[in-house]
Amino acid sequence: MGAAQDLPLAVVEQRGNLQIISSLSAAAEARGLRLGMPLPDALAMYPDLVTRSRHVPAETNQLAVLGRWAGRFSPWVGESGGDGLMLDITGCAHLFGGEVALLEQVEADCARLGITLRAAIADTPGAAWAMSRYAGRDGAALRPEGHGGDAVDIEARATRSRAARKRQWERGGARPPTAPPPEAAQRIQPAGHGYDVLAPLPLAALRIGPDLVEALSRVGLRRIGDLIGQPRAPLARRFGQPLIRRLDQALGHVHEPVSPERHRPAFSVRLTLPDPIGLEADLLAGIDRMLPRLCDMLRSSGKVPRLIRLEAWRSDGSMQWVAAGLARPAAEPDRIRPLLAMKLAEIEAGFGIDMLRLVAAQIEDPSRAAPPGHPGLTGADGGGNGPALRDPFLAREDLMARLGARLGMEAITRQHPVASHIPEKTAQTLAAAWSEAAPEWTGPGKLRPLRLFRPEMVTPLGPQPDFPRAPPARFRWRGRVLQACGAGERERIAPEWWLEDPLWRSGTRDYWLVLTVSAERLWLFYAHGGAVSGGWFCQGRFA
Known part of the structure; x- marks a missing residue:
């Protein structure tokens, strides 16, 4: 296990025609690799790099599991940037013996789970995000790739002679070695000292885009401390309000609450196959076995699904999935099965599928699923003795669901009346799947053009x-x-x-x-x- 952890590992994702490194292990980062680097460049630097393809659904599920685990430290747990967790530990640290003891407990638990992490405690979410990712790292070494200096560095010789003298590392050179601060100072911000902790960090620690970081670097602003002393109005005019908002959030001038994730009960069924499958008929047979069980589970809990997701786990460890949305939520297998069958052609079996999983990704209450008083099913002769005919309301909703599976639910719209006598404002366009039909349309009483x-x-x-x-x-x-x-x-x-x-x-x-x-x-x-x-x-x- 220890030898495996020492291997340099990189997770790669496809962006257009290029493979980019999306995450790195500590061993890979120690060898000079960095996030956002193209895979060919990384392999040129270290040919023995171990790579894995990025699996976004698996990362999301893993982060959700870690969020439930982190609930033991604080009831307010939310995601942070899609690759971390943010905890509001106000009033919780004393239960673990203080902030230092709490941080050590988090690291010890993660070590037992085989997870490496970077954690920090600060007064604001923005400062904690910055410290956990950039504390103890040189900001000058993190300037945008391909940037050869700020605006003063590239001026003419006569102009530069009149400019203020800069130290060698501020002109783009190597920074002289200094003693690193104590580890506790890099992880825990003293109360009320946000400026002192944030000032030496690079601008990327403000959660701004790389283009904005590069634009600021070209005018000589490379650290957060360089921004704090600048007039706000010129910065906002030149670089936009998002930069000012991120700076105020990090310093605590703008409130940024932690939004905890709402943990909903998971409704899913799984079918493990003795041998890998790859035919659509086999996938349909698996759906026929799982779908009634899932619908019974939802009905017993008083829920109805709005979105059903089918996950196909292949024998090589990867997973593909398709989703089918309903125009009107319903826990009826006969209404869900045709929508999933339309999506099966998108699944590539590869070397075979050895496990299927059916998940109710979005659920609602039955009271919101159907309007009150629709007639249901009736007999052909009106007395219930003939063959059953589908309610026109249900037939319309099924048609919307089939069209939405092909075109997208947002592409199916309906018109709703608006209280205005202006001709172009008498109606608004709404998504048909997420809106109710108007019970009556009281127009202006005059004929309007088509x-x-x-x-x-x-x-x-x-x-x-x-x-x-x-x-x-x-x-x-x-x-x-x-x-x-x-x-x-x-x-x-x-x-x-x-x-x-x-x-x-x-x-x-x-x-x-x-x-x-x-x-x-x-x-x-x-x-x-x-x-x-x-x-x-x-x-x-x-x-």
Whole structure:
């Protein structure tokens, strides 16, 4: 076990056409490798590097397990950056003999689990995040790759001679060796000394992106202490408010609470296979055995699934998964099985699948799953003696689920009424799977066009005897000359004075339905003018 831990190990993920190192063991980091390094460069530096492909679902599950374990130290446990845990130990440290004893207990427990970690205790989550990752490391050595110095370093010789003299390591050279601070000082921040601890750390410790770190480094700002003394307004104008917010969070000027993860009961079933499988028929047979058990488990707990995930664990240790979402949550195997069957073609069996797992990834209460009073199933003859027919409501929801499996649930939308008399604001588009149909649609009482678009200029042609009390008899629209042969009643719509809408700065409008000789039904209006000049426009077309 000890020899295996000494092997340099790197976890690699695919980014486009390049394999990038996403995490490293301590042995690999000691050999000069770093996060974000391309795998060919890492192998050139150390050919004996052991690599493994990144498995994001497994990492998420492992972090969730560690979060439940960390609940013994504090009830407030949340994720930190996707690769760590953040604990709010306010009022908890004395139960373990103080902060030092608590940190030693965490490290001892992780050592027994075979986990290496970097931990720190600070006044703020931002400071704890920075100390756990960068305390005791040289900030000058962590500047962006390929950066040859700050703006002063690359100026002309005459300008540099007038600039303030910088120490050799501040110009990009090697920093002279200094005695490292005590280990306790690197792990535990003294109360109220956040500035002293954060000042020597590199800017990457502020949880900002590498592009922003590089931009700051080019103007000579490489450590957090370089930022603290700078005026806030110029920094915000040049580099944006996120930089200022991260700095204030680390120093405690902006509150950043720890959001604990809500631990929900896990509903899943597993099927271990004696021999590896790879055919879709075999996967369907496994689903038929697991799905009724999962639905019975959910019903006995008073829950219904919204999202079902099928995990296929292959014989080489990797895992592939597919998910099927329901437009209306229901614990009925007959409604879930077709959705999973549509996804099986996405699973690559490789050398074979030796374990299947079915997980209810999202669950809801039955009271929220179906609207009250839907009729259910009825007989064909109305008396329940004929063949059962599916309720139209359920058929519509199943159709939405099938379409959502192909296109995505967000692509299926429905219109909902909005309390506004402005034509383009009378309805809003919502995702059909996460919204209820409107029980009634109380419109303005007037006919509205099938297609609405931004107002387009209409040019009246010839004499207009009843202008502007009636639409023009001849007009030019979209480069065509049209002849009107009829018009409906006038409808006057005023802008919403309590809202500022740039499209309604032309004032009150008079609308008409105009029928042309070419059988087009257009929605024309005359704007009386307001903040901008008015005139004739076309805003819609009827079927």
